[in-house]
Amino acid sequence: MKLAISLAAAIFATAPTALAPGMSSSLVGIGFICGAEDAAASTVGAATGVMLPGMGNGTYAVDTANPDAAAWFNHALRLYHAFAHDEAKAAFARAAALDPNCSLCASGVALSLGPTLNTGITPAETVVARDAAKRALALAKPDDVRAKGLATALLARYAETPPPSGGREKAFGRDLDELYKANPSDVLVANLAAHALIIPARQDDFSGVERSIAIIEAVLKANPDDAAAIHYYIHATEFAQRAPLALPYAERLADLAPGSGHLVHMGTHTMMRVGHYEDVALSNARALKVDVESQSTLPTSGSLAQRYYLHNYLFGLSGALMAGDEALALRYADHAEKGFKAAGLPRNRVMSRARSLVALGRYAPDRALAVPQDPDDGRFLRIYRHYARGEAFAAKGDAAGVRREAEAIRAVIAQGAQTGDLGGEAEMAAVAEGVLRGRAAMVTGKPEEAVRHFAEAAAAQEKAYPVPKNFDPPPWWYPVRRSLAAAHLKAGRNAEAIREAKASLVEWPQDGLALRILEKADKAQAAQWRAQARKAYVGDVAKIPLDLT
Structure with missing residues (x-):
């Protein structure tokens, strides 16, 4: 187990798919899951006042002469963009306490209390956020366009009377977009605007998605390694049904934010949609280990941290099953009992146990x-x-x-x-x-x-x-249409098998078993389909019986 962990750590110093020659990808993923269990069993206690490294990048000028306040503001902003919501709230509050006259620090407090793609806001939090926004506006210097604009947008976001058109979040997105337009080189505002514009997508309102993509692409053109921009680009392109656009960025996000379990995981949203299933399995195993390690360093985020952990677990197991990685899928299955204790959220235990049973049934x-x-x-x-x-x-x-x-x-x-x-x-x-x-x-x-x-x-x-x-x-x-294609193939209806397999591959691309059906049904292009199937499937695709496809 320790050997697997050390090998995994060495291999993932580069890209998630950069395996050493002859190295089994299954072993790498297993090593990460073992590492998560070992870290969870350690007795290291959570510490307060610690800046956890590897949460992203980006350092901005802050309206304070206190270097500690500036450092905590920038750290808090990285946490915010990494969706470490509770930790971001605490870090912004620390920055504001270190310099009570810092407008951006007060705005950070207000910002962190508001809705994100993953969280909402309570009426009580709205009142606190409104007060923080008022304080931020009062502290902003007359010539500080960024500080004044951000505080004004936040104050409108938390106004007692919601704006007449589109609600608070759409208005917040519009206000930040206008602030960005006034200074397109302000990356701090650009990333906040890009996020704000896609928050309404939580309610299936995608009207801000294209504008968000345009802002992010401008940021990434200047700095392709901006972790916050990559995070939001993955979400926005997913909403726009253009996930492949984000793949070059998604593949390196984990190494830009190796201390953030959520960002280590985040690239797999894109990988899943383009059919890189084994990468999905490996990256989420890595995210599980990072999650446990970060929670042993910082105070935990309670139920939110448990939600992320389940999300990463289910994502990783899904990838392993689709990739045909028997060893890793079974290791995920074994982790269900250890990773989701009875004392945790009941739903998480049910979901993890249920999906782990699929791996047992298959393998x-x-x-x-x-x-x-x-x-x-x-x-x-x-x-x-x-x-x-x-x-x-x-x-x-x-x-x-x-x-x-x-x-x-x-x-x-x-x-x-x-x-x-x-x-x-x-x-x-x-x-x-x-x-x-x-x-x-x-x-x-x-x-x-x-x-x-x-x-x-x-x-x-x-x-x-x-x-x-x-x-x-x-x-x-898995896509059941794949099994329909297999049944047609067994019935001798090759044309129907080809049709259904190709239809399945539209939304579940690079599915090794669907490609195997095409190899058998489409004799003219059998060699092409065989090569694709072997590349996509970790196990021996030829050994999977048609009856189980």
């Missing part, structure tokens, strides 16, 4: 079948357990067992319908049951029946979880 059938049902398990976890057992039976060629688990899923949903408290489990269960019925048909040599089941499951998946809005990470672990 460790006997282990999946040995997982007992806990009487306290809710419907969500029970559905996943039955699904994992169904995958395990399919791997063993036991069609009857697969069908029993499909029926069990239907029974769980029927029970929920009777009590009238069904939530999103019904949509997920429809996909899970359909996949298992398709698997059973494939195992028994009935591809025509499998086509029907997989078509229904794929339609259910795409209706419930459309990729443009659900790849963060995907709620269901």
Whole structure:
């Protein structure tokens, strides 16, 4: 374990995909997860008043003669852009305490209390933020355009009466954009404006996205390594459905902010959408380790830190499953019990356990079948357990067992319908049951029946979880349309198999198993598809039975 950790640390001194010759990428990811568990077991206590290195970059002039206040303001701004929200609030407050006459420091306090892409604001926080913005405006020197403009924008953001057009956040974005236009070389304002313009996207209002992209691209043209700009570029291009634009920046963000678990993870939003699944698995394993280490140095962010940790875990496991990295997927699965304790957020424990079962069903059938049902398990976890057992039976060629688990899923949903408290489990269960019925048909040599089941499951998946809005990470672990293509191939309908495999690859690009189907179905271009499949898939793609594709 220690060897894996040290090798991982050495390898990731460069880009996440820069493996040493002959080095297994699985070993690197496993090393990071081991490192996270070792760090969590250490007895190092959190310290206060510590500036954690590696949270990003960017240092700006601050209206203070106190170098410590200036340093804390800049550190706080890096934390803010890294979405370390609680830590940013504390750091801005420290800067303001070190120099009570610093306008930017007071604005930082107001800024950090406001909404971001990940957080909202309470009425009580709005009052405190408004007071801080008033103080910032009063402290701003008459000729300090930046300080006055930022304080004015914040004061409008937290006004007792919201602006008449578009609400507080849209007005805040417009005000910061105007401040940026007055001085396009002010990178501090540019990054704040870029973020503010995409905050309304939380409510599916994407009207500010294109303007945000334009601002960020100007920043990156001058400084391609601006960590804050890269962070927002990843989000904005994702909202705009142009994720590949951010890939050159996403691939190096982790090394620009190696102390921020969120920014180490952030590049994988882009990587997932372009099909770099193994990089997704490795980078999120690295993020787990960084998260644990930073929390041992700084006071924890409580539930927010736990949310980030789950997000990184689910993202990484999704990448490992899509990449076919059996060893790393199983290591993620094993981490569920250690990384998500019973004392933590109950939802996190449920989600991590549920998704870990998928890895067991795919890669460790006997282990999946040995997982007992806990009487306290809710419907969500029970559905996943039955699904994992169904995958395990399919791997063993036991069609009857697969069908029993499909029926069990239907029974769980029927029970929920009777009590009238069904939530999103019904949509997920429809996909899970359909996949298992398709698997059973494939195992028994009935591809025509499998086509029907997989078509229904794929339609259910795409209706419930459309990729443009659900790849963060995907709620269901793989594209079921891929299985539909496999069923067509088994039925001898190569043209239909090609059509469905290509359709699946549109939104789940570089899927090694879909590429394998194309290799078998498209004889004219088999060599091309074979090369792509082998490059995309970590395991031996040729060893995956068509029935399990």
